Amino acid sequence: MPLDTNTAPLLNLRGIGKTYGRTEALSDVDLHVNQNEVLGLLGDNGAGKSTLIKILSGVVDRTTGDIEADGTPTDIRNRQDSAKLGIETIYQDIALVGPMSIWRNMYLARELCNRFGFLRRREMRDTTVDILRKGVEITGVDDPEAEVGGLSGGQMQAVAIARAVHFRSKILLLDEPTSALSVRETENVLKYMVDLREEGVSSVFVTHNLYHAFQVCDRFVVMAHGRKIADVTKADTTIEELTKLIVAH
Ligand SMILES: Nc1ncnc2c1ncn2[C@@H]1O[C@H](COP(=O)(O)OP(=O)(O)OP(=O)(O)O)[C@@H](O)[C@H]1O
Numbered sequence: 001m002p003l004d005t006n007t008a009p010l011l012n013l014r015g016i017g018k019t020y021g022r023t024e025a026l027s028d029v030d031l032h033v034n035q036n037e038v039l040g041l042l043g044d045n046g047a048g049k050s051t052l053i054k055i056l057s058g059v060v061d062r063t064t065g066d067i068e069a070d071g072t073p074t075d076i077r078n079r080q081d082s083a084k085l086g087i088e089t090i091y092q093d094i095a096l097v098g099p100m101s102i103w104r105n106m107y108l109a110r111e112l113c114n115r116f117g118f119l120r121r122r123e124m125r126d127t128t129v130d131i132l133r134k135g136v137e138i139t140g141v142d143d144p145e146a147e148v149g150g151l152s153g154g155q156m157q158a159v160a161i162a163r164a165v166h167f168r169s170k171i172l173l174l175d176e177p178t179s180a181l182s183v184r185e186t187e188n189v190l191k192y193m194v195d196l197r198e199e200g201v202s203s204v205f206v207t208h209n210l211y212h213a214f215q216v217c218d219r220f221v222v223m224a225h226g227r228k229i230a231d232v233t234k235a236d237t238t239i240e241e242l243t244k245l246i247v248a249h
């Protein structure tokens, strides 16, 4: 897909601040997410990365700042707002509900019902089989009735990613999605991000692993103590430089 540099960023955040009592988790952060990009969100523990992700996904209310989507002022105050903007968040553990089947998870909060309010189980199950087979290939998963709690970390990630793809998300937020994954599972998640970029889905990838970040990201935003301290394209930086930036603050 050709990169259209004339279009406004998918998301543009200006002056984002968040305080928790006396803690200033974020102050005056500007952040944009372009079309067709994987953005690495880096920084040491407590830098504010997760807070920023939570503000974008609508589970944390920002204290200050403005948000534009495709050049138009918008607001994100809850999960419905972010879903409407095509934002899907993938966490290591809480993206899916363990004791529920894969198909229930796939349609979580988007259940299809008939006019009497009953779940259209067969349709949701059949579509889930389709998604599992066709969408992203998920090794070792083909039964939509299988409980998500019995899947490996990587398989859960894959189901969450498949859901994001199926519901045509525009932006995937991944907050340390690979911290508990095997080498192979991690490679899969990294590959999904690159594949999705080709399909026009941008990702914001939070990680402490700069090698993973460098493998897939087009641009890096480095946070320290709630502030943005760098915003550089991959072409303009190196792993060494990013490491120094993160460690020095
Ligand atoms: N619910 C909360 N209540 C109070 N303080 C919070 C809350 N969530 C985050 N903070 C504080 O906000 C700051 C930023 O935290 P955040 O979780 O965003 O950091 P992070 O960059 O994701 O760190 P890590 O790499 O360790 O996940 C920290 O000082 C943290 O203690």
Ligand SMILES: [Mg+2]
Binding pocket: 049, 050, 051
């Ligand atoms: Mg975090």
